[in-house]
Amino acid sequence: MAFRSIGAGGRAEDGGEDSRGGGAGSGKLSFYEAAPDEEISLEDFEEYALDRLRVLKGIEEERSRGKKMEEMDPLVSDLWRKHMGSDSSKKDVISHFILRLAYCRTEDLRRWFLGIESVLFRHRFRCEMPAAQQKLMDDCNLPYKAMTSAEIEAVKENLESVARSTNQVSNSKMYYKVPFEDVPELVSGRKVYLRRGEAFVPREQLSFLVVGQFRSRLSKALVLTNRKWISFIAGEEKDRLAPMVEALSTRYLGPDYTQPKSSNEISLQDLDQLAKASFPLCMRSLFFQLRDDHHLRHGGRQQLGLFLKLEDALAFWRAEFSRKVGVEKFDKEYAYNVRHNYGKEGKRTDYTPYSCVKLIMSTPGVGDHHGCPYRHFSEDKLRASLGGLGLNSRQVSSALEKTRSQHYQLACAEVFEAVHGCSSDGINHPNQYFEQSRALLQQPKVKQMCSFSFNDTVEFFSQEEPASGGENNNNDANEEKTTLMIS
Incomplete structure (x- = not known):
């Protein structure tokens, strides 16, 4: 396919003298002002975009841990070498323009892309020799x-x-x-x-000066690219590139949680206990909303349903919904959707559980309960929810401060640490939260290697003991047991 992206002026560039993009300092660094004119396959299109996205996500994760600029330099270098290669100007420029398309579509997406790309550019500029820096400034x-x-x-x-x-x-x-x-x-x-x-x-x-100029130009280019996307690209490529590009901004790049692990099989009677002990707040709030109201709107059913991989999903959802709408209405209006989510109807695709990024980028409306609590709850509601998890006032304040700074996943990781009394490497997926929680709570208390502050010992030792319903009991072979799995 011919890749003709949208240039900084919002127009398709036809050729240009250097396919690496304008201002490519020393042939490696660029302000990305001239769009590439390249023939690339759809496979390369997606691969280039995902490789750069892995770099940007890695930078975001390290930034959220409070790393200083000097500490970031070797980490960013390692990410770049691992995913982009040491000398690939073509891949650099093409991948930037693909992600520019993916992240131009909303203010939140533009803000995220602009911030992380600027960090990447600053690192790469600092690593250039003075002559290469001067050439870039002259070219730009x-x-x-x-x-x-x-x-x-x-x-x-x-x-x-x-x-x-x-x-x-x-x-x-x-x-x-x-x-x-x-x-x-x-x-x-x-x-x-x-x-x-x-x-x-x-x-x-x-x-700092050059990065400021880079941010200013990229910010304007993203707005212009968005206009071009709305007026031309989204319609012309609606059956080919548009779905692929639109999916990039919510693409999850971590472990696959589509299929549940056998170690996560639990009995239905232990589900409430597990929700209290090991569900992340996004799923815990949905689960108990379902228990209280016996109903969830579509977004909530999708989010919770894909998180819970039920062996007998239909029975679980029917038991809840029938209390409010009746069995007949459930079978008529909801049963097909439940079976479809688990690959039992339609094109029989077993859909992937939603990642943190997808939940953060969702837009719940009035009466909806899905999404990311750290992004979508009011501060008062979030404060009350965190208090319900057993966090003390200092821990609640720290998590709220992270949400005000839009570090939603970092806030979730802090809550995990407060609830479990140990450190976390970060949370990127609700199922990751659940799996790590179960692994910790199933360890004998005397063998846990977690460190925690003495200020938190009251909350730590007041934790409820983990449920034992996950173990198989061969002596109860005659007992009918409904089993669900956390994917």
């Missing part, structure tokens, strides 16, 4: 010029005076002349020397 028409040794020597005393007055420690031997209007914060804080409308900026601060 950035008015930042490296000062010669003679120019630096002529104002050396002034530069040292500024450094002393602001308690800056700078060993930089390279400075750049920058229009003063591009560094208003440095000028207002008197952190740079000014002369004839130019600020003399040390090299270690150059990346």
